Amino acid sequence: MAEKLKSPKIGVYICWCGTNIARIVDVEAVTQYASGLPNVVLVKTYKYMCSNPGQDMIVQDIKNHKLDRVVVAACSPIMHERTFRNALRSAGLNQYLLEMANIREQCSWVHTDRAEATEKAKALVHAAIRRVELHEPLESMSVKMTPDVLIIGGGIAGMTATLEIADAGYPVHLVEKNSKLGGNLLRIDLTAPYLYSARDLLTERVTRIRDNKLIHVCLESKVTDLSGYIGNFSASISRLNGKEAPNDKPLKVDIGNIIVCTGFKEFDASRIVHYGYGKLPNVITSFELEKMIRSGNIETKEGKAPKYVAIIHCVGSRSREFHSYCSRVCCMTALKYAHEIKSAHPACYVSDIYIDMNAFGKGNEEFYRRSSEAKTLFLMYEKNDKPVIRKASPKDDCGMLLEVNEKLSGEQIEIPADLVVLMVGMEACEDAHEIARLVNISQDKDGWFIESHPKLEPVATTTEGIFIAGTCVAPKDIPDSVAQARAAAARILARIARGKIEVDALFSEVKEDLCSGCRLCNQLCPYSAIEFNEEEKHSNIISALCKGCGVCVAACPSSAIKGRHFTDQQILAQIEGLFAEIL
Amino acid sequence: MAIRVNPGFIDVLDKFGRENIQLCYQCGDCSAVCPHADEFYKFPRKPIRQLQMGLEKKIETTLEPWLCYYCGDCSDLCPRNADPGATMMILRRYLSSVYDWTGLSRKFYTSYKWELGAITIIGLMITLLFSVFNPNGIVTSLTPEGGVKVNEMFPVETVNTGAHIMLITIAGFLISNIIRMWYFTILKDKTLKISFSSYVIQFRQLIIHFATQVRFSKCKDKKYWGFHWILMSGYTLMFILIVGNLKWFQTDKIYLWYHPQRLLGYYSTFGLLLGLVYFFYGRIKKADQIFKLSHLSDWIFIVLLLFTTVSGILLHIFRIEGMPVATYYTYIIHMAVLVPMLCVEVPFSKWSHLAYRPFAIYFSELKKSALSIRNREKLFLKHN
Numbered sequence: 001m002a003e004k005l006k007s008p009k010i011g012v013y014i015c016w017c018g019t020n021i022a023r024i025v026d027v028e029a030v031t032q033y034a035s036g037l038p039n040v041v042l043v044k045t046y047k048y049m050c051s052n053p054g055q056d057m058i059v060q061d062i063k064n065h066k067l068d069r070v071v072v073a074a075c076s077p078i079m080h081e082r083t084f085r086n087a088l089r090s091a092g093l094n095q096y097l098l099e100m101a102n103i104r105e106q107c108s109w110v111h112t113d114r115a116e117a118t119e120k121a122k123a124l125v126h127a128a129i130r131r132v133e134l135h136e137p138l139e140s141m142s143v144k145m146t147p148d149v150l151i152i153g154g155g156i157a158g159m160t161a162t163l164e165i166a167d168a169g170y171p172v173h174l175v176e177k178n179s180k181l182g183g184n185l186l187r188i189d190l191t192a193p194y195l196y197s198a199r200d201l202l203t204e205r206v207t208r209i210r211d212n213k214l215i216h217v218c219l220e221s222k223v224t225d226l227s228g229y230i231g232n233f234s235a236s237i238s239r240l241n242g243k244e245a246p247n248d249k250p251l252k253v254d255i256g257n258i259i260v261c262t263g264f265k266e267f268d269a270s271r272i273v274h275y276g277y278g279k280l281p282n283v284i285t286s287f288e289l290e291k292m293i294r295s296g297n298i299e300t301k302e303g304k305a306p307k308y309v310a311i312i313h314c315v316g317s318r319s320r321e322f323h324s325y326c327s328r329v330c331c332m333t334a335l336k337y338a339h340e341i342k343s344a345h346p347a348c349y350v351s352d353i354y355i356d357m358n359a360f361g362k363g364n365e366e367f368y369r370r371s372s373e374a375k376t377l378f379l380m381y382e383k384n385d386k387p388v389i390r391k392a393s394p395k396d397d398c399g400m401l402l403e404v405n406e407k408l409s410g411e412q413i414e415i416p417a418d419l420v421v422l423m424v425g426m427e428a429c430e431d432a433h434e435i436a437r438l439v440n441i442s443q444d445k446d447g448w449f450i451e452s453h454p455k456l457e458p459v460a461t462t463t464e465g466i467f468i469a470g471t472c473v474a475p476k477d478i479p480d481s482v483a484q485a486r487a488a489a490a491r492i493l494a495r496i497a498r499g500k501i502e503v504d505a506l507f508s509e510v511k512e513d514l515c516s517g518c519r520l521c522n523q524l525c526p527y528s529a530i531e532f533n534e535e536e537k538h539s540n541i542i543s544a545l546c547k548g549c550g551v552c553v554a555a556c557p558s559s560a561i562k563g564r565h566f567t568d569q570q571i572l573a574q575i576e577g578l579f580a581e582i583l
Numbered sequence: 584m585a586i587r588v589n590p591g592f593i594d595v596l597d598k599f600g601r602e603n604i605q606l607c608y609q610c611g612d613c614s615a616v617c618p619h620a621d622e623f624y625k626f627p628r629k630p631i632r633q634l635q636m637g638l639e640k641k642i643e644t645t646l647e648p649w650l651c652y653y654c655g656d657c658s659d660l661c662p663r664n665a666d667p668g669a670t671m672m673i674l675r676r677y678l679s680s681v682y683d684w685t686g687l688s689r690k691f692y693t694s695y696k697w698e699l700g701a702i703t704i705i706g707l708m709i710t711l712l713f714s715v716f717n718p719n720g721i722v723t724s725l726t727p728e729g730g731v732k733v734n735e736m737f738p739v740e741t742v743n744t745g746a747h748i749m750l751i752t753i754a755g756f757l758i759s760n761i762i763r764m765w766y767f768t769i770l771k772d773k774t775l776k777i778s779f780s781s782y783v784i785q786f787r788q789l790i791i792h793f794a795t796q797v798r799f800s801k802c803k804d805k806k807y808w809g810f811h812w813i814l815m816s817g818y819t820l821m822f823i824l825i826v827g828n829l830k831w832f833q834t835d836k837i838y839l840w841y842h843p844q845r846l847l848g849y850y851s852t853f854g855l856l857l858g859l860v861y862f863f864y865g866r867i868k869k870a871d872q873i874f875k876l877s878h879l880s881d882w883i884f885i886v887l888l889l890f891t892t893v894s895g896i897l898l899h900i901f902r903i904e905g906m907p908v909a910t911y912y913t914y915i916i917h918m919a920v921l922v923p924m925l926c927v928e929v930p931f932s933k934w935s936h937l938a939y940r941p942f943a944i945y946f947s948e949l950k951k952s953a954l955s956i957r958n959r960e961k962l963f964l965k966h967n
């Protein structure tokens with residue numbers, strides 16, 4: 001514990017916040033009260049303490065009166081703690097020697113009785129004064145940043161991120177479990193909406209990866225172990241020997257950051273029993289149609305050119321029984337099929353049976369428009385009233401008949417079909433939970449990895465140094481996957497460029513001599529920041545990972561963990577101050 | 584019972600001048616703006632959907648396209664530029680071909696060779712009839728007033744008989760087709776129960792709409808209705824004068840200008856001319872939505888009408904001015920254009936709407952009253 005300063009010189013600043021505080025709280029009374037408290041050198045009030053003149057006043061006072069502690073009684077620290085910390089810093093005082101008393105959100109805004117609110121404000125200010133006496137000057141830390149990056153998954157997202165980082169001049173380890181780079185795009189022919197060939201998109205990337213000396217590609221491999229923390233990870237890469245088992249000795253690599261790009265797998269269409277996938281020979285999935293298109297032969301199992309093709313959307317997506325989310329690419333892919341089928345068999349009639357036509361995204365509405373002009377028969381079905389497929393009778397000129405309750409016309413209709421294409425949705429990979437555990441990130445209810453903020457941090461995770469990109473986060477198309485991959489790479493490059501990373505000063509510390517080695521805290525830490533030192537038998541907190549939440553501090557039976565800036569003494573002093581007038 | 588979709592139906596419509604039907608995504612803006620759509624007749628949206636889906640059997644029963652006057656407001660508004668107004672026009676062509684049992688209507692609408700061929704053949708036959716088989720030839724002597732003796736050159740009795748034969752034939756076709764229209768749109772729908780009294784009460788609709796097209800005035804731009812009415816009244820009047828009352832209309836005696844024979848003739852000529860100028864101007868300039876798309880059948884019709892009108896005016900001048908030779912040839916040309924126009928256009932092409940539309944309004948009112956009774960019954964049952 002830091003020695004209590006002989007006689008700290010505390011400056012107290014009480015803000016009116018316009019009328020927000022002053023209307024309910026008698027700020028003059030609080031000023032009077034505070035001036036009478038021990039160690040308080042000066043007390044001032046001001047209309048807007050956060051304004052430039054307000055801050056300048058604090059800075060000048062610190063300099064002129066040699067203040068070494070400051071209390072600001074104003075709004076919530078979430079609002080302005082940073083502001084006043086900066087003021088302390090510019091006056092040459094350590095920023096942690098500040099304490100805020102929240103007399104707005106916790107007082108004036110929630111009370112109506114002026115006398116009582118004023119009493120409460122006094123108590124809050126007293127508490128802050130007592131606490132700030134015990135504040136210690138703290139310094140933030142920095143740790144080294146290894147420039148090497150590990151990328152898991154060699155689909156379009158993984159390859160893009162790899163190239164982005166290697167092109168900037170840093171080494172990359174790219175781990176892909178299959179024998180080829182490319183991921184699901186390897187199974188796709190043309191891409192919607194501009195009909196670029198997927199093969200062309202991939203070839204350029206694969207060649208550049210092969211030719212780049214900074215890229216170390218591990219095919220048929222998996223990351224089997226990971227330890228360390230941001231800037232200082234160590235990963236084991238094991239080769240898979242056909243049967244997904246680690247073979248020879250794993251390769252150990254040191255890396256600073258990781259991007260997970262493990263992609264998606266397709267929904268198993270046979271789970272929707274009544275579509276008869278696997279039983280009716282001419283009911284196929286989108287990927288099977290891609291295969292036909294790539295081989296240049298769109299035909300029925302009997303080897304005939306189809307006269308009628310029906311495409312059913314949302315297979316496994318947007319349904320109560322399977323996945324509630326939309327897979328986002330299948331609508332445009334279906335339009336692409338309509339186009340490709342028509343080019344192969346101009347006399348063929350294509351019906352496109354959808355719930356909604358999802359044509360968001362650049363170029364997609366136009367693509368929908370062009371497809372409409374190409375006489376595709378668009379039919380809408382009700383989410384909970386799926387089309388029914390049955391065999392046609394010999395006198396019909398088609399192999400199957402689809403019965404649909406068509407929503408836009410309200411008619412019960414029958415559509416002829418020789419080939420039915422099921423637009424299977426995307427699903428999280430079956431081994432996604434393994435990866436999640438390995439790199440310590442979370443999954444949502446559908447198995448997709450969770451970003452640290454869905455709007456503002458779409459590629460970061462709650463674990464520092466671990467990024468996610470592409471379809472392992474949620475279904476998306478190629479442009480979005482590529483954008484995410486580049487975003488993750490840019491985040492990492494910015495950190496590598498700084499050479500080291502700053503760690504906030506508010507982390508916890510284990511006093512090694514007090515730690516009994518019970519390891520209780522190891523499991524409790526939500527950020528996996530505590531490691532156990534086997535040799536010396538005590539726990540150790542990795543300050544770069546610790547967020548200062550205090551869980552371990554509270555849990556430690558030996559009181560061996562100290563939360564910096566939240567010490568027991570500081571909190572007790574604060575409580576004493578709060579009740580000083582009552583006790 | 585599920586209705587079988589005919590995915591190839593859209594190809595059939597191509598021949599009738601199909602425009603961007605598939606672009607429609609069923610937002611319903613068109614039906615909201617159309618002054619003629621209501622809770623019973625949700626067009627253009629609904630028939631467009633049936634069309635997109637290839638519900639051929641449903642389309643046959645629909646009267647809605649006839650309730651549209653093609654003001655084009657819906658096409659202006661359509662967010663997908665699917666041109667719903669034009670689609671209604673195309674459906675009217677298609678439906679005319681469905682009602683017509685001879686199959687000629689379909690031929691004329693889908694093949695310009697057929698339409699032009701038919702007009703040319705009839706035109707040549709008329710020329711032959713009037714020039715070769717005309718016993719009197721050119722009569723050069725003039726009447727006491729100095730006019731040409733038209734009735735001597737072309738015996739009015741004979742011509743009149745011919746006109747009556749033509750009238751009966753045209754009417755025969757039209758009436759039989761209207762009966763088929765009634766069959767498709769009313770009789771086939773077994774759920775509709777229409778009483779005899781309803782037929783009688785609603786009959787006034789037929790008369791009113793034939794005579795006034797007052798519904799057209801509900802469209803935002805009233806000038807279409809005005810021009811259309813003047814053209815159509817001129818046309819109908821002329822039709823009645825020539826085909827029904829030739830003996831009164833075609834005389835050797837030159838009446839004074841205020842005689843009804845001349846006044847009526849002048850009015851209908853004026854109506855025809857005004858309408859023609861307006862529609863020609865519109866179609867050439869493509870000024871408004873309704874003129875944006877001109878099918879060949881639209882052009883053929885107004886060109887024939889123009890020829891007929893101009894030759895009719897010349898004929899009148901030559902006769903009064905006493906110019907036998909000019910009168911003789913102009914008369915033959917006039918007939919060679921007029922007769923094919925009437926024989927082709929009225930029963931089988933563009934001008935059949937003159938009969939179909941008022942009947943469709945009549946039938947639609949019958950349907951509506953039957954439907955509202957049914958709805959009321961349903962409501963009643965629900966509440967009890």
Ligand SMILES: Cc1cc2nc3c(=O)[nH]c(=O)nc-3n(C[C@H](O)[C@H](O)[C@H](O)COP(=O)(O)OP(=O)(O)OC[C@H]3O[C@@H](n4cnc5c(N)ncnc54)[C@H](O)[C@@H]3O)c2cc1C
Pocket residue numbers: 152153154155156157158175176177178181182183184185188190191192193221222223261262263264265266286287329333336424425426429431435469470471472476477478479481
């Ligand atoms: C039928 C269909 C058609 C499509 N058509 C289009 C289109 O026309 N236009 C368009 O923009 N988008 C289209 N898409 C979407 C497109 O496929 C995806 O956006 C794109 O493939 C996503 O790339 P990715 O890198 O995120 O994932 P993926 O392509 O799935 O790549 C992931 C890679 O990670 C590897 N991997 C997984 N787990 C591990 C592990 N544990 N260790 C190592 N490696 C691992 C996989 O083997 C794979 O190579 C289509 C999707 C489908 C289903």
Ligand code: SF4
Pocket residue numbers: 313314315317318325326327328329330331332355356357358423425
């Ligand atoms: S993109 Fe289209 S087909 Fe795919 S799940 Fe979404 S709505 Fe359904």
Ligand code: SF4
Pocket residue numbers: 507508524525526527528529530541545546547548549550551552553563
């Ligand atoms: S304070 Fe929280 S984040 Fe830090 S080590 Fe303890 S439990 Fe983990």
Ligand code: SF4
Pocket residue numbers: 606607608609610611612613614627628631657660661662663664665666667
């Ligand atoms: S035609 Fe146009 S306005 Fe009418 S429903 Fe279709 S998209 Fe909407």
Ligand code: SF4
Pocket residue numbers: 613616617618619620626627650651652653654655656657658667668669671802
């Ligand atoms: S063109 Fe005019 S009358 Fe015809 S459907 Fe459209 S809005 Fe109605």
